[in-house]
Amino acid sequence: MTETSIVILGLPASGKTTYLAALWHVLMSRELVTELKFDKLPMGDVKYLNRIAERWRDAYVQGRTALSGTHIVKLLLKDPSGEAVSLTFPDAPGEEFRDMWELRQCEPSIIEHIRSERVVLFIHADRIEAPRWVVDENRVIKRLEKAVDQVTEDDHSNQVEGESDIVDWTPKLAPTQVQLVGLLQLLAGAPLTVGPRRLAVVFSAWDLVADNMLTPEQFLAVNLPLLDQFLRNNANFWDVKCYGISAQGSKYDKDDQVTPCAGAIKAREHDLPSNRIKLVDGAETSSDLTRPLNWLLEKSASK
Amino acid sequence: MEMLPAPATSCANPMCRVSADGKCIEGLQLTECSQYGRLPDLSGMPAESAMEKPVVHLPSAQLLSVTELPILLRASSSQVIAIIGPTGSGKTSLIAAVYDLLQLSRLNGATYVASSTLHAFELACHDARAQSRRTTPYTVRTRRGDVRFYHVDLIGGVFDTRTTLLLGDRAGEEYELACDDASHFDDFAELHRADCLTILVDGKKLADTKTRHNTINNVTLTFQGLFERPSLLTGRRVALVLTKWDEVLAVEDSARVESSFNAIVERMNGLFGSQATVTGFIVAASPHGDSVSLGSGVSDLVEFWSQRRMAMAKVLSSPNTGRLFDHFDAAVESVL
Numbered sequence: 001m002t003e004t005s006i007v008i009l010g011l012p013a014s015g016k017t018t019y020l021a022a023l024w025h026v027l028m029s030r031e032l033v034t035e036l037k038f039d040k041l042p043m044g045d046v047k048y049l050n051r052i053a054e055r056w057r058d059a060y061v062q063g064r065t066a067l068s069g070t071h072i073v074k075l076l077l078k079d080p081s082g083e084a085v086s087l088t089f090p091d092a093p094g095e096e097f098r099d100m101w102e103l104r105q106c107e108p109s110i111i112e113h114i115r116s117e118r119v120v121l122f123i124h125a126d127r128i129e130a131p132r133w134v135v136d137e138n139r140v141i142k143r144l145e146k147a148v149d150q151v152t153e154d155d156h157s158n159q160v161e162g163e164s165d166i167v168d169w170t171p172k173l174a175p176t177q178v179q180l181v182g183l184l185q186l187l188a189g190a191p192l193t194v195g196p197r198r199l200a201v202v203f204s205a206w207d208l209v210a211d212n213m214l215t216p217e218q219f220l221a222v223n224l225p226l227l228d229q230f231l232r233n234n235a236n237f238w239d240v241k242c243y244g245i246s247a248q249g250s251k252y253d254k255d256d257q258v259t260p261c262a263g264a265i266k267a268r269e270h271d272l273p274s275n276r277i278k279l280v281d282g283a284e285t286s287s288d289l290t291r292p293l294n295w296l297l298e299k300s301a302s303k
Numbered sequence: 304m305e306m307l308p309a310p311a312t313s314c315a316n317p318m319c320r321v322s323a324d325g326k327c328i329e330g331l332q333l334t335e336c337s338q339y340g341r342l343p344d345l346s347g348m349p350a351e352s353a354m355e356k357p358v359v360h361l362p363s364a365q366l367l368s369v370t371e372l373p374i375l376l377r378a379s380s381s382q383v384i385a386i387i388g389p390t391g392s393g394k395t396s397l398i399a400a401v402y403d404l405l406q407l408s409r410l411n412g413a414t415y416v417a418s419s420t421l422h423a424f425e426l427a428c429h430d431a432r433a434q435s436r437r438t439t440p441y442t443v444r445t446r447r448g449d450v451r452f453y454h455v456d457l458i459g460g461v462f463d464t465r466t467t468l469l470l471g472d473r474a475g476e477e478y479e480l481a482c483d484d485a486s487h488f489d490d491f492a493e494l495h496r497a498d499c500l501t502i503l504v505d506g507k508k509l510a511d512t513k514t515r516h517n518t519i520n521n522v523t524l525t526f527q528g529l530f531e532r533p534s535l536l537t538g539r540r541v542a543l544v545l546t547k548w549d550e551v552l553a554v555e556d557s558a559r560v561e562s563s564f565n566a567i568v569e570r571m572n573g574l575f576g577s578q579a580t581v582t583g584f585i586v587a588a589s590p591h592g593d594s595v596s597l598g599s600g601v602s603d604l605v606e607f608w609s610q611r612r613m614a615m616a617k618v619l620s621s622p623n624t625g626r627l628f629d630h631f632d633a634a635v636e637s638v639l
Contacts, residue, residue, distance in 0.1 A: 013331065061337055105358040131406050132433040133597060134440045135590060167436045169429035171422055175406065182421050186361055226406050229414040233458055233465075254337040 001084040006296060007114045009187075010122030011179060012064075012094030015204025015247065019122065020073060020091055021056035022247035022277055023289045024049040027075065031274040035080055036290035036297075042074040048091075049073060057273050059252045059264040069093065070113065077290075079297060087293065089120075101182045102171040114192060118296040120200045123180065125244065126208040128223050131175045177224040184230065188237055198239045199231070200292040206244030206280060215282055216242035243292050244280035364422035366451035369492045372469060375419075375454060381467040384608050385450075385493040388503030389482075389521060390475030393546035393588055396442040397503070398453050398470050399427040400588035400598035401605060405455070411602040412460030413609075420454045427453070431589045440589045447474040450493045461609040468608065471497070482521055485528030488535060499540045499608050500529070506547035506585075509563060510554045522567055526575050536578045542607055543568050543583050548599060549590035561585070582607060 010016045027038040048071045055062055070092040077085045090113040100106045167173070174182070184199075186192055203209070203216055214222060220242055221228045231240050250263030257264075267276050277287040327336045367375075375381065386394045402424040404410045418424065431440035445451075450473040458465045471493035481487035488494060502525055508514040522543070529536040545564045551557050568583035575581070584607070586600035 064338060100361060104361045104363055106361065108357060108359055111359060131403065131428070133403075134431055134433055134435070134437050135592065135597070137433040138438065139593060165436045167434060169426050169435070171425070173429065173434045174421070174425045177406070178421060178425060181415075182364065185417060185421075189362060191359060191361070225408040226415055229405070229408065230416070233414055233416040256337070 001086055002079075002297075003086045004088070004118065004297060005116040006087060006089040006293065007116045007119040008089050008091060008122070009097060009114070009119055009183065010094055011098055011176070013127065014094055014122040014124045015202070015245075016094070016122045017052055017062045017091055018056065018247045019202065019204065019245065019289065020049070021052035021062060024053040024075075025056060026274050026277065026287070026289050027077070028053070029272075029274060031272045032287050034288045034290045035294040036077045036085065039076045039078045039084055042076050042086075044074075056248075059248075059267040061252045061254050064093070070096070070109070079294065085297065087297075089116075097183055098172070098179070100186055101174075101179045111192060114187060115194050117194055117197045118200075119187070119197050120202055120292060120296070121180070121184075122202050122204055123176070123224070124205055125203040125219065125223075126205050127176075129176045130223070175226075177226040180224070180227050181230045184227075184238070188234070196237050196239065198296050199241075200296055201231075201240060201242045202292060203242070203244045205246060205248075207246035207249060207278060210244070210246075210278075210280075216244040216280060217282070219244065241281075241292070241295055244278075245289065245292075246278040247276075247289065249276035249278065362419065364418075364420060366420055366423040366472075367454055367469070368451060369449065372452060372496075375467050375469065379456065379465050379467050381469065382498045382608055383469045383471065383493065383496045384499050384501055385471045385491070385497035386501045386503065387473060387478050387491070387494075387525070388475060388546075389479055389505065390444065392475060392503040392505040392508075393442070393586075394472055394475070394503060395427050395445055396431070396588040397501075397544070397546065397586065397601065397604075398472060399424070399431065399442065400586070400601045401470070402453075402455065403428055404598045404601060405457075407597075409598070409602070410457075410460065410605060413457045413462050413605065414459040416456035416458050416465055418453075418455040420452070423451075423453055424455075440591055442589065445472050445474045447476055449473075450491065452493075461606045466609065478525075481528060482524045485524075485531060488528050488532055491535075494529075494535045497539060499542060499610075500536070500579075501542045501544055501604070501608075502526075504543060504545050504564065504567065506545045506551040506560070506564075509545065510551045510557070510560045515563065519563070519567055522571065523574070526571050526581075530575045530578060533578060536575070539579055540607065540610060541571075541579045541581045542604060543571065543581050544604060545583070545585045546588065548585050548587040549592060549594045552594045553592075 008016050008020075026032060026034060027036075030038060052062055070090050072088065072090050075087045077087060079085050092110060092113055096106065096110050100110075171179075187197070201216070201220060203219060206216075209219065212219065212222075220231075231238050248263075248267065250266050251261050252267065253260050253264040267273075270276050274287055277289060279286050279288060279291060281291055327333055327339065333339050372383075376383075386397065388394055401410070405413070405415050408414070427442065429435050430437055430443055435441075450471045453470040453472065455468050455470075456465055457468055473491065473493065477487065477491075481491070494500065502522065504522060505518060508518045526536075545551070545561075551560045554560065564585070565583060568581055571581045584600055584604045586598075586604060587595040588598060588601060590597060590599065
């Protein structure tokens with residue numbers, strides 16, 4: 001049996017846990033044909049996987065991993081040739097990775113978790129914070145004010161910037177692409193480097209941006225140009241493939257939701273929950289969430 | 304006993320500081336967050352504070368000191384750019400514009416490879432960004448002290464190989480001291496190693512009739528001080544940069560300002576051309592309005608920075624200069 005670990009990387013609320021929940025359902029249910037197939041239950045407790053998969057099937061939003069800490073997930077699978085494969089990956093809170101960028105530190109246990117040559121980087125496709133400039137915002141405000149003034153004849157020309165309004169810089173305010181580049185640079189240098197790595201970039205909530213008609217690679221170049229430049233220019237270190245994944249297909253209910261939302265209702269209507277899932281790989285579309293993992297396994301990133 | 308309702312500013316996520324800053328730690332709207340308004344469950348948390356947990360420290364992303372440069376200079380082809388000018392002339396804004404143009408893929412084909420000063424770049428850009436909640440773009444003043452460097456590796460466009468760009472940023476007050484006493488230039492370590500000197504001329508002050516003559520005089524003082532220190536000027540490319548072009552365009556006679564600037568360039572070449580060739584540039588690094596785009600003119604300046612040092616053979620053949628790199632190490636030692 002081949003034993004492999006995979007790093008699951010992503011900022012908070014980037015969709016890591018939702019992916020794992022849907023993945024566990026797809027593997028266990030065997031509703032679909034997948035590249036990697038379920039082999040047997042791992043030794044020990046699968047409570048975490050079962051709980052998150054239950055919430056996924058019931059169309060409820062996942063709880064924050066920050067509250068429950070890191071969970072080590074182990075899957076016993078078969079690869080396309082029928083060989084047994086054991087995959088281990090930690091579902092760590094996104095806050096751990098954000099602290100690496102912001103505070104320039106991490107816990108020793110996280111270092112062990114990110115030592116693999118195989119990395120999945122989750123990016124929530126609809127929550128990318130791009131850099132925005134004061135002059136651009138002012139332009140928009142002026143247009144809006146002009147439209148309002150035409151109706152109300154108010155004068156907005158004497159607005160003064162109050163000192164209490166100004167926000168001081170913290171690393172958390174950096175654009176998404178900068179935080180991700182910063183994170184990947186840390187993984188490529190001491191003390192975290194393990195040499196060249198294979199990187200599956202997964203854009204989660206892909207359904208929310210699918211109307212752009214872009215492939216995941218094009219989406220990366222258009223919406224995260226600095227990250228795109230970094231990955232292209234460091235191709236000797238990062239072997240990259242991009243995917244768009246919608247593991248939910250729609251919005252799910254929160255725990256305290258009284259009236260189910262339309263997305264949750266729609267999700268529950270599928271006779272096969274796996275049919276909620278969409279994965280985009282270049283020009284191909286499927287529901288096979290194992291494709292990024294199989295690609296990571298296909299050959300080692302190191303020479 | 305009746306349970307009191309959780310305060311509206313609480314959050315079930317113990318790491319969230321919404322009660323202090325009013326913001327969701329996940330970046331969600333408060334109405335979207337399923338934890339907001341609930342009390343955190345601390346029953347499983349250890350009694351010790353988080354500060355006592357062991358941590359592994361990772362490389363800083365702040366500005367680099369002079370002593371941190373040699374390792375970068377040895378690693379790849381490099382360009383050290385000394386950026387000097389009076390307080391408020393736009394040194395840090397210029398550096399921020401280079402970085403922001405990279406973020407937008409608008410640096411004439413030059414693309415990002417790496418940087419060890421990402422936090423520093425972001426801090427430099429912050430007050431011109433919408434997240435600062437400012438209504439006018441602003442750049443925080445560089446603190447006094449020794450020169451600090453921003454670092455970015457570029458490739459593509461005019462950078463046919465991976466090139467380490469080190470941009471030296473020094474407080475304007477120290478430049479002003481050097482205008483009054485040119486011996487201070489000897490302490491500017493970045494000048495000793497610079498592949499290109501970039502001297503800024505405040506466009507807003509050049510456009511103002513009350514300040515334009517002193518602005519021009521300061522340029523002459525700078526060049527004279529450098530001219531009398533041949534090791535600092537000889538063989539180096541010099542960019543003379545008119546900043547705040549958007550503010551120049553806002554005055555009635557911007558053409559006169561441009562003509563005045565071109566005359567300064569010509570005069571400097573006339574007076575000091577035996578040691579260095581001065582090339583003029585006009586930029587608007589962080590425009591306040593719509594008259595010019597963000598970073599206008601900066602790409603041309605970066606292309607100039609990319610050029611290899613002219614007359615390198617002439618410098619190397621001069622007595623007592625030694626290898627350029629050794630020169631920098633000596634300069635580092637002298638200021639430590």
